[in-house]
Structure formats: structure tokens, C-alpha cells
Amino acid sequence: MTLTAPSSQGRTRQQSSPVGSTGTSISRWIEKASPYAAISPFLILFVLFNAYPLVYGAWLAFHSWDGISDPEFVGPQNFQRMFEDPTFWQATATTFIIFVGSVVPLLVLALLAAFIVSALRGVARAVVETFLMSPVVISIVAGALIFQALFNETYGLVNAALEAAGFEAVPWLSTPAGIKTVVILLVIWKNIGYFAVIFMAGLATVPKELIEAARLDGASSLTIVTNVVLPSMRPILIFCGLTASVGTFQTFAEPQVMVGSGGGAGSEGLTLMLYQFASSFQPGTLAGSPEFGYASAVGWVVFLILAVTSILGWLLTRRFGQKD
């Protein structure tokens, strides 16, 4: 769609238009300024709530502040303290485990679901899609409460089923491995539908001629999938990989609701986001008074880890992509 600038004919019309008797210069100035006025809400909000906080946060990271008295410059002390705090490293490890343990199963299952649901039509499709998406539209708190009940050590359904099958009850929410497992399962359950929907839309964009041609050549369905469909969907796969990574890396609500802001006994469920949250907004759980400078430093570390991971991941996909 080409945009053509107002031609001289347009300018002439404007001279005779009823837009103000003050003449063309003011009305032309208005015409030039109005796009900026129209996008100004966005620009103002962006500067105030995105750009400025980013810089402010970086500044805060080098200060110590309890929110009441003045911030005190402490240089790299926040970072030193962070790297010397075993709880920080524990939170980092937990976060990585959750990230690694949930992203791949999540995307694989979502892709599978997308293939299956794409083969459905009509009422069947509507019904299955609705069920597929129901975990997505409920709040994360609701999901966490359900899972807290499901995996309740003594009375939860999961342990009841395990015991009925002859296994031993698993202490789900009170051991390090248990908490992480439940969080991972919750993250996967909650988000399959979201990514499945994206993949379904992506599947629909694969050129049908390519699939037809491959079928005519006698390719099996599996070959079609790996050699035609998936490469076609590369941008979407990469996008979902990034989105899922950024999301799971900032896991917060799942452990916070299920085992508390401290990450449960021994902080086994503490993620980096929870660690930051506890440092600033729930000081009783980790330190004494709120430490906004420290929390800000943690936030920046999370950001940097995410940035590095994303870039690495993107480079990896480029390397694999060059094979075909």
C-alpha cells in the first residue's frame, strides 16, 4: 500500500478549505504536529514508565536504600553481597532448573497439541480448543491453589492415586526436587494452550503446495513434518522459544502462592524473581528492612542473564539453521 504525499493539488485545496481563516501555515503546522500529538500518550508513558525506570534502576543498583531515608551510594557492594549470598545462588539454580525443565516439554507438547487440534473441524475443534485453553484464561493464583491441593502430601489426589497404584506417597511440596517438579508441571499445564494456539496459526501458514509436492514425492508424514513444516515455522518456533524462556525465567507466582514468599522450608522454591520480591517488598522473609537498591541490583542481574541467554539461544538457532 503506497502512501502518497499530498500533491500540490492537495495543497491548493487546503488553501480554500474551511480549516481556519488564519491561513495555511497554521493549519499545515497542525497537520504536521498532530501525528506527534497522537502518539504522545505512548511516548510519555514510555519515557515515564519504561525508559526512565530502566536508567533509575541501574542507578539504584549502586545504592543502598530502605525507601525512607536517603539512598546511600555503596558502589559495587550490592553485587558483591549478591554473589556472596548462598541464597542468591540457590535461587539462580532453582530458576535455571525450572527454566530448563519446563521450556522444552512445554513447547514440544504445545506443538503436538497444535498438530492434533489442527486436524479437527467444526464442533469437535471448538470443544477441544476450549478445553485446551481453559488453563490459560484462569488466573495463575487459581492454578497454583489447585495444584497446591492436588499435590498435597497427605490428602492430595496425586498421592492418593500413587498409593492406590502401589507406590509411595511423594512429599511434593516439602522437598527441593518436589517443589521444582510441581512448579514445572504447573508452568507446563498453564501454558500449553497459549503456545498451541500460536503454533496452530503457524501451521496454517505453511504453504500447502509444499506439503502436496512432498506427498506426491512419496514422503511420509514424519518426513513432511521435519523437512517442510518445521523449517517453515522457524520464525515462530524461535519467537515462542524466546517468549517461553523469558516467561519461565521470571517464574514468580507459582512458587509464591504454593509455598510462600520465602520459597518454602529451606527456600527450595525460591526463584530469582521471588528473591528480588522478598528483598524489596517482603523484607521479613529474607533480610531485615527493605533493600530497594539491592533488589534493583538483582533485577538488573536477571535482565543481563536473560539477555545473554536470549542472544546465545538466537545464535544457536542460527547455527542450526545454516545446516539447511
Add this chain to the structure above:
Amino acid sequence: MLAIPAKGQPGRAAALSAVSILSLAIVGLCAFPLYWLFILATQTTRQFFSSPPALLPGANLPANWDSVLQQTDILQAGLNSLVVTVAHVGLSILLSSMVGFTFAHYRFRYRNIAFALVLVTLIVPTGVLLVPQFQIYQQLGWAGTYWPLIIPGAASAFGVFWFRQYAEMTIPYEIVEASKIDGCGLFRTYWALGLPMLKPACAAFGVFTAIWTWNDYLWPLIIINDPARFTLPVALAQLSNPQGFTDYPSIMAGTALSVLPMLAVLVFARRHITASIAGGALKG
């Protein structure tokens, strides 16, 4: 795509059964926790403790409901959520559509730079902005109010993308140009011409944003300290009891009520939701 073979073609029966079984598996896995939620909400604590656990509805819903209302005022929280959601969605539709429309149909000198800024907001994760944004809200006097939940996210990058794409595809430039020649300024063109033509996009975006706002947990948790002003997820989270022994049926009753509105939205507006999710991703 990888469709089931048509009638009479080989492999149809096998494909049909495979797809049916797998579909049931999907439905089962996704829906079972919710099914159990509603069952549990109608049971008594004794039934919850029984083994084998009861999988059929009980008759204890009214008692559970009374019990949960004593622990946390869910109805008030629901009302609060409604207020925040309506305000935020309304403002968001207005601002995002106006900005998106402008990017789509108006040339201006710094357009590309401005759009690059939109992209930047997508890259920055919430975690790094948590503390500084909180402090800014404090300084603005917004602590404890709903303003941080309504205003900052109103011109979202997703919204701007969404409306720009929609405006480019469905509003022909000739119409906009005709309106300019007639002497209409940008705002008038947007209000009288663009916005009505963007209605379907507003619907999809509105539904998606409404769900997201209704379910938002992190910021309401941080900002609001007065229990009377809690939004629904925050009020619900008060029911969590990590220690293990607690009145689960009543918690589930509260949870069940909290998920009903969004499930209803899903049933009635499914296509809008999937359009928003997919459209946002495919353009990303």
C-alpha cells in the same frame, strides 16, 4: 494441513482413532484439574480426606461458600477487579488504537525511531523494572491506588502492533486521504473514521487485555495493601496455606468462583482470544 484422509481413502480409520484418542488425552489433561476443582468445591473436608478420594460432586457448596467468605472478601475483590479491568481496557483500547492508527496511516519524520521505541518496550523484562517503577509510583502518590494498574500499561507495545497491523490491512489509504483532503485533522479522522472501522480489532484486543488484567497478580500484590481494595487474584492468594492442613473445599469454592468469569469469556469469545494470541505472535 496434516489432515485426516478423506472418506474412502486409506488410513482414514487409523488417523481418526489416533486423533480422537490424542484429543481426549489433551482434553483430559487440561480439564481434569479444573474438573477436580469444581468437585472439591462441593465437598466437605471429610470427603476430601477420605480414601479413595471422592471424584463425584458433593452437596457442601453453600457451607464452603460461607466459610470462604469469612476468610477473605472475594465478592468485594471481584468488584475491584471489575473496576480496574474496565478502566484499563477502556483506556488501553483508546490509546493503543489511536497510536496504531497513526503509525499505520500517517507519515511523519521520526516515525521509524518512534516505532523502534515501541519495539524496545517488548524486549525489557518486568523484573528489571520492578523496583524503579514502584518507586516512581510512590513519588507520584499512586501507592495503594489503582492508577499503576490502569495507566502505565495503557499504550502497550502489543496494542500498538495489533492496531497498526489491523489499520494497515483493513482501512484503505484512499479513505484516509479523502478525509485529509476534506480538511479533517488526524484526531477527527481517527474518531469518526478509523475507530469505527477498527471495531473488530478493538473487540479482540479488548477481550485479551481484559483477561490479562483480570488475572494480573504481581503488581496488584505489590501496590495494594488494603484488603478491602484487593483485586481477585490477590484476595484469592490469601487463602493459600503452604503448611498443608486446611479447609481445602472452601478454598476451592472461592477459587471456583474466581475462574468462572474467565471461563465464560473463553466460551463466548474464544475466537477473539485465539486471534489476539496468534496475531500478536505471528507479527512478532
